[in-house]
Amino acid sequence: MDFTLKTYTKLVDALINAGYEFITFEQYCNGIRPHKFIIMRHDVDELAKNAVKLATIENSRSIKTTYFFRIVPQSNVKEVINKIVSLNHEIGYHYEDLSIHNGNYQKAIESFKENLTYFRTYYPVKTVCMHGSSYSEYDNRLLWQKYRLQDFGLIGEPYITVDFDKVYYLTDTGYAWDGSNKYATRDIVKSSHNISFHRTNEIIYAINTGKFPLQCMILIHTVWSDNPLHMFLNIREFIRNRVKYISRHNKFIAFLYNTAVKAYWRI
Numbered sequence: 001m002d003f004t005l006k007t008y009t010k011l012v013d014a015l016i017n018a019g020y021e022f023i024t025f026e027q028y029c030n031g032i033r034p035h036k037f038i039i040m041r042h043d044v045d046e047l048a049k050n051a052v053k054l055a056t057i058e059n060s061r062s063i064k065t066t067y068f069f070r071i072v073p074q075s076n077v078k079e080v081i082n083k084i085v086s087l088n089h090e091i092g093y094h095y096e097d098l099s100i101h102n103g104n105y106q107k108a109i110e111s112f113k114e115n116l117t118y119f120r121t122y123y124p125v126k127t128v129c130m131h132g133s134s135y136s137e138y139d140n141r142l143l144w145q146k147y148r149l150q151d152f153g154l155i156g157e158p159y160i161t162v163d164f165d166k167v168y169y170l171t172d173t174g175y176a177w178d179g180s181n182k183y184a185t186r187d188i189v190k191s192s193h194n195i196s197f198h199r200t201n202e203i204i205y206a207i208n209t210g211k212f213p214l215q216c217m218i219l220i221h222t223v224w225s226d227n228p229l230h231m232f233l234n235i236r237e238f239i240r241n242r243v244k245y246i247s248r249h250n251k252f253i254a255f256l257y258n259t260a261v262k263a264y265w266r267i
Contacts, residue, residue, distance in 0.1 A: 022063035029156035040065035068094035168213035
């Protein structure tokens, strides 16, 4: 089985054995960029308690990674955030304020400031990352066409700050490493890298044979699990991604999809 904690452990160990240094996104933004580095980024969209399992694996290997938390209850779990911080990882705000407030910039930026202040009660947050909000017509990054990250004491946003021609971008969107072009709505980057993978064992093979890029940001959502019940998430994601794809071309399906997603996230 792919996308399990056992598989994640093998991936991390392969990177360590190949000489990659793990840096947080905050460290990258502060100019810490070794010759071979990995920015391991976790978007905590849901199943927040799984984040602790990933963070524990990482901490046992003395590596630091970055966890972006949403404000929704499926992500914003106090004891989880505290535990992640205690395990010496970076946390940031996984913002979606513009989509929540239906494109109202004034309400969105007020909400952003309030939520950022909240997450700073756990950790001195310096970086943020937009949530794709596939149900919404509004791209949350558009906030930064009107406002500046620096005005909020922030130093980085992955989709604004990182040069993805230099840093290879790899995401597990849709339970497949090549799923971003098929299923992602906004977390897509322009890159000159001409390399792709489908399964995690392909990535591990590339690492072990010296064919993996020297600098990489890897996005791993916190749905990786060894729990057989969580394997049903594969089925849910299979269905959801296909509905999401169809909704791009069918307004009625889009309406049903958007309504269901908002109800699930309680936004």
